[in-house]
Amino acid sequence: MNPAGRSIPEQWTTGRTVVLTDVHAISMDDRIGDFVGDVVIDGDTIRDLGPGAGADRPDDALVIDTGGAIVIPGLVDGHVHAWEGALRGVSPDSDFMAYLTLTHATLAPLMSPDDVATGEALTAARALDQGVTTIVDNNHNVRSREHAEAAIAALRDSGIRTVFAAGVGVRQPDGHLFPLLRELRAAHDDDMTRIRLMQAFPTLDGWRFAVEHGMGAVAEIGGRMPNLDAYLDSGLPNPSFTLNHCSGLSDEQWTRVADSGVAVALAPRSDPHYGLGVAAPVLQAERAGVQVALSSDNEFEYGYHLFEEMRQLMSVQRGASFAAIQAGEQDVPRPWGVRDALRAATVGGALAADLAGRVGVLAPGAKADLVLLNTDRLRPIASELGAAVSYATVRDVDAVIVDGRPRKWAGELVGVDRADLVRRGENSRDRLLARVGRSVEDLRFEGRLVLDR
Structure with a gap:
C-alpha cells in the first residue's frame, strides 16, 4: 500500500x-x-x-x-467476552471449571467499572488491530449501571462497532438487569452500539423480555443443556438471537435452530480447549442450512486472532466433510474453500450482529x-x-x-496509546489477583490456575 x-x-x-x-x-x-x-x-x-x-x-x-x-x-466477531481483556493469558492451560471459578466466582465480583472498561478497551484495540470492525460483546459482568456505562464508553471511544449484550455471570444476582437494559437501550442504541440481553444460561423469561422489547438476545447453548428442546420450541428465537457454541445438538435440534432463523456463532478454538466438543459443529450446521459466524470467545487462554479462527474453522469443516465422504455418507456438504471461511468471518458475523447487508460486505449502501x-x-x-x-x-x-x-x-x-493501555491492563489484573492472594508469577510457573474450591 x-x-x-x-x-x-x-x-x-x-x-x-x-x-x-x-x-x-x-x-x-x-x-x-x-x-x-x-x-x-x-x-x-x-x-x-x-x-x-x-x-x-x-x-x-x-x-x-x-x-x-x-x-x-471488516471482520465480525460473533461472540467475545471483551470485559475479560486484562486477563489475557492468565491461565493458559485451565479447564472450563477453572475458567468459571476465576472469572465469575472470584474476580468478576471484585471488578470496578474501571476494571471492566479497561478490559473492554484492550479487547477492542486487539480486535481493530486484527481487522475486526464489529464485535458481539457478551458482557456477563454487568453488575450495575456504572459497570455498563463504563463498558459502553470504552467501546465507543475505541471506535469499534458493537452489539453490547448485557448480562450477569454464573450465580450473580440479576434483578437489576431487565430495567437496566431498557435504560441502556433508550440511552445508547444506535448504529455503533446495539443493545441486547446476554444470558450465559438462558431463561424463557429473559427471551420473552428480549422479544417484547425488540432487542434480541445471545446465549451459550449445547446439547447437554437442560430443557433445550423447550427453548427451541418456544417460538421465541428469531434472527435477532445469537446462539453460541451449539456443540452436541441433535439433527432435529439443528433443524429447529435453522427454522427459527437465529444466528449461530461457532468457537473453533474454544470448544476443544474447554472440552465443550471435539470440534466446532460446523458440518452439522451446514447440513441444516445454517450460515455460521465466527467467535473468538475470550483471551483467558489464547490470543485474539480472528484470521486464525477462520483458518481453524476451515480445517475443522474440511476434515469433517472428507471423513463423512470417506464413510460413504449421503448429501455431505462439500469441503470448504477459502471464500467459505471468509464468509463465516464477514457475512456470517453480520447475521450474528443482526446487521446483514449493512456490514460484512462491500456494496453500495453498506457501512464503510x-x-x-x-x-x-x-x-x-x-x-x-x-x-x-x-x-x-x-x-x-x-x-x-x-x-x-x-x-x-x-x-x-489511530489515537491509541498502546503503552498506557497495557499499563492500565496490567495494573487492573495485578490488583485483582492480589486481592485473591495470587500473582502473575505464581501462575507463570504453575501453567494453569488451581483455586481452592
Missing part, C-alpha cells in the same frame, strides 16, 4: 468523499464479486465501488492510491467498514482471496476503517 503519508487520518475529515484506488477488492457480495478498481466512501457509507468507480468524484475528494492493497469487508491488507509480506500472490484467508496476519493489516473513519492506518492504531 502506498498511502499519502501518516497524515491521512487527519485529512480524512467528516463529510469529505474518500476514494481508495487500485484496490484488489473481495466484496463478499455475489452481485458485485471481486474486482480491481476503486472504493468510494461518503461519510459512513460506501457510495460506489468497482473499476473506474472513483472517476465521478468531487474536486475536493481525498484520493488514496493503495498501491494494489487487498480490500476485504473495511480492511486493507498490505501485500508486501504476502507476495508472491497467486490469489488475493487465498492470500487474505490463508496467509494474512495482523502484520498485514495495514488499515482498518469503521463507519467511514480510519481506526488503523499505516499499520498503527
